[in-house]
Amino acid sequence: MLIVIFLLFIPWVINNGDQIGSFNPLSNETVGNYQSNTCEISLFQFLSIDHVENFEIRFDKSGSINCFSKINGADFFNNKLIVYLGTNLNIDFLLQSSFWLVLISFIPVSEKKMRLKFQDISIFLTTLLFCVHFIAESGYYNLNSKIYSQNFNNNFVLYSLLITVFILLKIFSFLMENRSNSFVEYLPFLFVLVGSYHSLNLNIFLIIFVFIGINFTIQNRKLLFGLFFVIPISSFWVQRISKEFVFFDIDKLNGFSSSAYNPLSILFWSFAYYFLIVGFVNLLNRTYKNLNLERIKFNFLVSGGLLMFLSMISALSTLGNFLIYYFLGLQKTGSKSLESVQENAWRGISSSAESVGEFYAFTILIVAILAIRSKTYRLRNVEYVLLIANIYGLYRSNNFAAFSSLLVLIVIFYLHSNIENKKQLIILTLLTLSFFPVIYITIFNTYSLEDASRKLIKEGLEISYIENLETNEWNLNAVDQNRFLEVLQSQKDKDAVSSSLTYLVEKYHYSDRNYIPNITTTLSTIASPVNRGEKWGVFFGKYDPSVKTFFFGTGVNNIINYYLNHPTTINEGLVLPHSSILSYLIFIGFNGLIVFFGFVLFKIYKNRSNPIYLILLTFFLINILKNDNLLYLNSLILFMFVIFCDKLLHKEKTVNE
Amino acid sequence: MDKEITEICGNSEIIPDFEMIGNNPTFIFTPDPSFNVISLYDSAGNSINVNSWLECANYVNGGWSTSISAFSNYEEHLFLILSIASIGLIFYEKFFLKRRNHSS
Numbered sequence: 238m239l240i241v242i243f244l245l246f247i248p249w250v251i252n253n254g255d256q257i258g259s260f261n262p263l264s265n266e267t268v269g270n271y272q273s274n275t276c277e278i279s280l281f282q283f284l285s286i287d288h289v290e291n292f293e294i295r296f297d298k299s300g301s302i303n304c305f306s307k308i309n310g311a312d313f314f315n316n317k318l319i320v321y322l323g324t325n326l327n328i329d330f331l332l333q334s335s336f337w338l339v340l341i342s343f344i345p346v347s348e349k350k351m352r353l354k355f356q357d358i359s360i361f362l363t364t365l366l367f368c369v370h371f372i373a374e375s376g377y378y379n380l381n382s383k384i385y386s387q388n389f390n391n392n393f394v395l396y397s398l399l400i401t402v403f404i405l406l407k408i409f410s411f412l413m414e415n416r417s418n419s420f421v422e423y424l425p426f427l428f429v430l431v432g433s434y435h436s437l438n439l440n441i442f443l444i445i446f447v448f449i450g451i452n453f454t455i456q457n458r459k460l461l462f463g464l465f466f467v468i469p470i471s472s473f474w475v476q477r478i479s480k481e482f483v484f485f486d487i488d489k490l491n492g493f494s495s496s497a498y499n500p501l502s503i504l505f506w507s508f509a510y511y512f513l514i515v516g517f518v519n520l521l522n523r524t525y526k527n528l529n530l531e532r533i534k535f536n537f538l539v540s541g542g543l544l545m546f547l548s549m550i551s552a553l554s555t556l557g558n559f560l561i562y563y564f565l566g567l568q569k570t571g572s573k574s575l576e577s578v579q580e581n582a583w584r585g586i587s588s589s590a591e592s593v594g595e596f597y598a599f600t601i602l603i604v605a606i607l608a609i610r611s612k613t614y615r616l617r618n619v620e621y622v623l624l625i626a627n628i629y630g631l632y633r634s635n636n637f638a639a640f641s642s643l644l645v646l647i648v649i650f651y652l653h654s655n656i657e658n659k660k661q662l663i664i665l666t667l668l669t670l671s672f673f674p675v676i677y678i679t680i681f682n683t684y685s686l687e688d689a690s691r692k693l694i695k696e697g698l699e700i701s702y703i704e705n706l707e708t709n710e711w712n713l714n715a716v717d718q719n720r721f722l723e724v725l726q727s728q729k730d731k732d733a734v735s736s737s738l739t740y741l742v743e744k745y746h747y748s749d750r751n752y753i754p755n756i757t758t759t760l761s762t763i764a765s766p767v768n769r770g771e772k773w774g775v776f777f778g779k780y781d782p783s784v785k786t787f788f789f790g791t792g793v794n795n796i797i798n799y800y801l802n803h804p805t806t807i808n809e810g811l812v813l814p815h816s817s818i819l820s821y822l823i824f825i826g827f828n829g830l831i832v833f834f835g836f837v838l839f840k841i842y843k844n845r846s847n848p849i850y851l852i853l854l855t856f857f858l859i860n861i862l863k864n865d866n867l868l869y870l871n872s873l874i875l876f877m878f879v880i881f882c883d884k885l886l887h888k889e890k891t892v893n894e
Numbered sequence: 895m896d897k898e899i900t901e902i903c904g905n906s907e908i909i910p911d912f913e914m915i916g917n918n919p920t921f922i923f924t925p926d927p928s929f930n931v932i933s934l935y936d937s938a939g940n941s942i943n944v945n946s947w948l949e950c951a952n953y954v955n956g957g958w959s960t961s962i963s964a965f966s967n968y969e970e971h972l973f974l975i976l977s978i979a980s981i982g983l984i985f986y987e988k989f990f991l992k993r994r995n996h997s998s
Contacts, residue, residue, distance in 0.1 A: 301968065384935065393970045
């Protein structure tokens with residue numbers, strides 16, 4: 238605990254300067270002094286000055302080592318005082334890794350040891366893989382370090398990064414020896430300790446699971462054989478690169494999305510993704526016998542409670558906001574107030590309100606189904622308190638899809654556990670399933686079926702660069718009048734409208750009937766009630782695949798080609814597809830999705846008599862349809878846990894019986 | 895000719911008058927289309943792309959270099975510390991941990 242406190246505060250205190258006397262409290266008048274005297278005083282010294290006015294701390298990521306933790310400038314911008322704190326690529330990597338390794342060391346040791354074989358070669362290969370990353374995404378690192386270079390000659394910045402990967406993995410190996418058996422039980426904490434580095438496009442859990450994945454792969458022929466699949470598919474993705482992009486601002490996806498579109502970045506993310514999945518799934522499979530569902534449930538509750546508590550601190554304190562962002566490795570600074578913003582959602586310290594809402598809902602779901610299964614419905618007092626925090630978190634996240642799916646699934650599970658009469662069970666299940674759709678259609682729906690069926694096309698065309706759109710006497714153009722095909726035909730530049738949108742428009746017009754099951758109408762009609770008409774319309778406006786990239790994708794964790802290759806009116810800021818399925822359509826293509834859903838169906842069939850498994854998986858499948866959660870490492874790991882937790886649930890069932 | 899200038903900027907028949915350039919605040923370097931652009935860095939980590947041999951020679955003469963690491967003493971020190979730490983870790987593992995594991 239002492240080490241945690243030491244790491245939390247000492248870095249901002251030790252790098253003191255001796256010019257403190259020349260700095261007055263920060264105000265409009267003294268900003269100039271802070272601008273001209275950079276890297277003179279530490280954060281601690283700055284905070285010890287008696288400031289009267291409110292200010293915000295922002296980072297200057299490109300600071301030198303000497304400038305780390307020192308005030309590197311100030312601004313008065315939009316009626317707000319902003320102070321810049323110098324941070325440094327190498328020190329961030331070292332300091333954040335040290336802090337997180339100390340937190341990992343808090344996982345209780347178990348008597349059973351798991352010594353990793355081929356540890357040294359695994360560390361070497363992992364370091365080599367991350368070296369590829371540092372070279373591939375130099376555009377990102379050039380922004381975060383003035384002296385970053387791809388040149389290997391005397392490049393101490395790069396050497397230090399690689400040696401830090403080595404030290405991190407070495408220490409992690411020591412820690413894992415006694416903790417690997419219960420490591421997976423602590424995965425809920427990934428939503429609190431996100432682990433994304435401040436000035437690196439990496440996440441500590443990515444490094445760790447890639448390392449474990451490489452270790453398992455070199456010990457297992459089947460997994461090695463898997464590489465014969467990764468190599469050709471990544472080569473295919475590399476060959477499809479028509480235009481390279483050196484840098485793309487991945488914003489809140491930091492740590493788990495490529496910032497460059499070039500052959501090396503495609504290769505890195507392909508291999509990293511494979512090893513990540515192999516690492517997590519094999520660790521789960523090897524340790525599931527030691528895992529305990531009750532402990533996992535409690536960890537979910539604690540994580541949710543902590544998340545809520547830290548979100549409050551982050552919102553109420555400038556210093557808290559800064560420390561929580563840095564030491565929990567957030568992908569985006571936490572909300573700076575308790576007020577809800579877009580669509581009344583409050584994300585707290587999470588980068589996405591949807592993602593955290595789903596986490597809270599999942600926690601409540603686990604608690605509910607375990608309570609229903611045990612038929613005691615009893616929780617400990619502390620669990621009640623934590624449950625209330627999770628319910629409040631779900632309420633603040635305003636994730637209606639998560640809330641409604643949670644409610645429906647709990648009721649269905651309750652019915653399944655308590656009603657033995659099959660007829661009654663089927664009727665009540667159908668009534669439950671139709672509850673929310675009926676409420677929506679009768680009370681909330683504002684679209685006619687016709688409007689809903691073409692909303693997607695309208696939104697897509699809205700963001701396309703369309704020329705010669707004549708308007709009539711009521712100022713309505715062809716898009717307003719639903720003459721979409723005419724819009725396509727009037728374009729001189731046939732590439733102005735994306736290939737996917739062209740396909741949807743043509744399907745809508747040339748089919749015998751443009752009602753369901755017409756593909757355009759079906760997609761558009763599904764999109765409207767889940768409030769995705771606009772977002773998915775934007776997706777199809779931008780998504781411009783060739784036949785080959787439609788079927789095989791353009792590479793995992795890389796949205797750059799999708800985003801920049803086809804110009805639209807929305808080319809700034811990060812606008813995500815708002816559906817993990819659409820995101821993965823970009824990554825792995827239609828064939829990849831078929832394989833994925835085939836596997837999920839196989840798992841569902843295999844576990845058809847395991848209701849808990851079916852409920853947990855259904856919850857995720859419903860929600861990934863309309864959110865981007867699988868673009869975040871913690872949500873992806875939780876999803877993998879749900880898909881592969883069948884053995885754990887089966888073991889628990891056997892024990893209970 | 896300064897050896898460093900030749901190494902970084904290449905050979906040229908031009909005999910540069912650095913004093914004249916330094917004393918003339920309005921001096922403008924004319925880009926040479928046949929000259930491959932070179933990136934140079936100063937001790938603060940600032941970078942500049944030079945477009946002619948004369949411009950390149952002038953900056954190199956002023957202390958700029960193509961090697962960023964030539965200036966990054968802090969980075970070098972950090973690298974040394976990390977190297978020592980990693981060697982320490984290897985020794986710790988080989989001698990202390992293994993011995994402890996054997997005895998337990």
